[in-house]
Amino acid sequence: MKTILDNIVNNKKREVAELYRSNPHFEKAIQERSFDRSIVQHIENIHKPGVIAEFKRQSPSKGVINSQSNPIDVIQKYEKAGAIATSVLTDHRFFGGSISDLTQVRPHTNLPILRKDFIIDKLQIDEAAASGADIILLIASILTEKEVFDFTMHAKTIGLNVLLEVHDEIELQKACSEIDLLGINNRDLKSFTIDYDRSLRLLDKIDNTFIPISESGLSCSSIVNDLYQAGFKGFLMGEKFMKEEDPGEACIQFTRKLK
Numbered sequence: 001m002k003t004i005l006d007n008i009v010n011n012k013k014r015e016v017a018e019l020y021r022s023n024p025h026f027e028k029a030i031q032e033r034s035f036d037r038s039i040v041q042h043i044e045n046i047h048k049p050g051v052i053a054e055f056k057r058q059s060p061s062k063g064v065i066n067s068q069s070n071p072i073d074v075i076q077k078y079e080k081a082g083a084i085a086t087s088v089l090t091d092h093r094f095f096g097g098s099i100s101d102l103t104q105v106r107p108h109t110n111l112p113i114l115r116k117d118f119i120i121d122k123l124q125i126d127e128a129a130a131s132g133a134d135i136i137l138l139i140a141s142i143l144t145e146k147e148v149f150d151f152t153m154h155a156k157t158i159g160l161n162v163l164l165e166v167h168d169e170i171e172l173q174k175a176c177s178e179i180d181l182l183g184i185n186n187r188d189l190k191s192f193t194i195d196y197d198r199s200l201r202l203l204d205k206i207d208n209t210f211i212p213i214s215e216s217g218l219s220c221s222s223i224v225n226d227l228y229q230a231g232f233k234g235f236l237m238g239e240k241f242m243k244e245e246d247p248g249e250a251c252i253q254f255t256r257k258l259k
């Protein structure tokens, strides 16, 4: 039986084919990119949990989360809250986002921006760089080890940081030394169940050259503080903020409780 993730990837293949057909020219925008927003430096300079606050309108697991908020307003408040980076979901069909959300917010924030999407082709990496992203997400479960390596090298060549998302030890074996951030997803992308202990169990197995990030289903400051004490540096959080009428304010309130 097909999972949601299979459907997302199949749809992504159609979108990538369409992108190729449109014959985009990303080279100039890539050459003109500025390289002043490294999440690696940000994360090493703060001495508390680093929140990567996400702009997310809807999701396969929760349906519509927030259809009202404006990405610029939200992300400016995320910055005020002290987030170390922001994540912008650019998938339209399943998450209600778009690449124009990314291009829109770029001039209005100094935060490093993660393009949160399902990357299956190098052209999407070029598109991310040309549209203002500083970081891309690679999801180990939908890529081969070779693709993880090739896409990472390509992203690094054009000045992007790479967050590799894994869910178990088998996926962890696809990591290559050039990635910057290693994300452990607490959400099982097949069943959508959340298990924070997954982060803790896998943490010991992570090479200490990677910056460990705990992703998804995080809503409680005490859990984030505990995961930070255990060794996680960054925390990718979307729904906790986006389900509120004022997501930026929710982020401000949340980050005050981190230590």
Ligand SMILES: O=C(O)c1ccccc1NCC(=O)[C@H](O)[C@H](O)COP(=O)(O)O
Binding pocket: 004, 005, 054, 056, 059, 060, 061, 062, 189, 215, 216, 217, 218, 236, 237, 238, 239, 240
């Ligand atoms: O969020 C989902 O339902 C989802 C389903 C299938 C694939 C990916 C999915 N989420 C993408 C994400 O990475 C999350 O938006 C991100 O980790 C933040 O999670 P949360 O704090 O639980 O909104």
